Amino acid sequence: MDRTTMDLWVGLFVAAGIAALIGLAMKVGNLTSDHLGDTYTVSAHFDDIGGLKPRAPIKSAGVVVGRVDSIQFDTKRYDAVVTLKIDKHYKFPRDTFASINTSGLLGEQYVTLEAGGDEEMLEENGKGKIDHTQPALVLEKLIGQFVSGKASEGDSGTSQNTTENTQ
């Protein structure tokens, strides 16, 4: 085997390997779609964040406008503080309403922003704060409510029956 052709093959091999890595990062992974331009941060308090995780998308009308930066626990108010990173292109009014939704029945959770009608916009110096929020829908709680609702219905039903019987 001639030395130079061998070098060529090894060079091709290394190039193909690096190309595969870049391909994985770009085509399979989220390195490109994850890239936000300039962003500003806004904080929002939630009573319950459910399964929200950092880097979850922030959507408005279904369009991704940012990502969740960090989630902390507020020891003064005993609720969750979620820091949102929003793309600089998208300005939101001060009375924007934030809620946590789930994509599909059991999919990943994301933050939805619904713009209000205020003329003033959220501050972009990092002190912006969303006041109106709705906590995540926790499936267990929902089922709990449903079951207890059914149970109370059932109670009233049986009591009705008993009254019928006595009559």
Added chain:
Amino acid sequence: MFKQTTKTLRGIGHRFIDRIWRLGTAARFVWRILRRSSDNPLRLIGLTVREMYATGVLSLVIILVSALFVGMVLALQGYNTLQRYGSSEAAGVLVALSLVRELGPVVTALLFAGRAGTAITAEIGLMKTTEQLSAMEMMAVNPIARVIAPRFWAGVISMPLLAAMFSMVGVLGGYLVAVPLLGIDHGAFWSQMQTSVDFRADIVNGVIKSFVFGIACTIIALFEGYDAPPTAEGVSRATTRTVVNSSLAVLGLDFALTSFMISV
């Protein structure tokens, strides 16, 4: 009766001490490779390129063909189960995540141990049997620096590249089955994949895994060859041990690494 018991006990103790002995020799062997690697870096690079041809380029065919079929089978199996839950578009996610996180590094390492590891062991074992290594020492050429170190670095560099190619070709194989054959939407296939495969948590961790597997497989192959008894039977046994030990090491290390990566 008593004699029999002591004999068995002695046998167990001998085996145990022998293993510890080998482990120590192996550790010292690795240390010598690392120390000898800085002797003559320019020549080492030249020799490493030559060895990468043998370990990397010549392993490409088996790696890429296996990757294509693994990806295609994953897509078929995933589609079959997922369509019952009405989420057949998630087949792309399933293929990509299982390849990037697990199958890419692990199957590449297993194939590498079978394809390149055995070749390394047999080559070095035969060099030792035919006293080529001793001849080198007579000529004041250090066999570790001349023969072992280039093969070590070639294996360590080749493995992550091979694993990356395995994952990429596997995903393409999955695409070939999922989109034209099973009729999954082209856009949904890629976009769902991109939202759920994370660069840091999935791709980088996969590369770290394959890097560790590369080190383990290459060291085992080199050491078994270097330590082989200089007979025909010794070399054949060493070659078998390379495959068995590499496979076990890869699977064990995979569990350890995954448990670290998942908990973070």
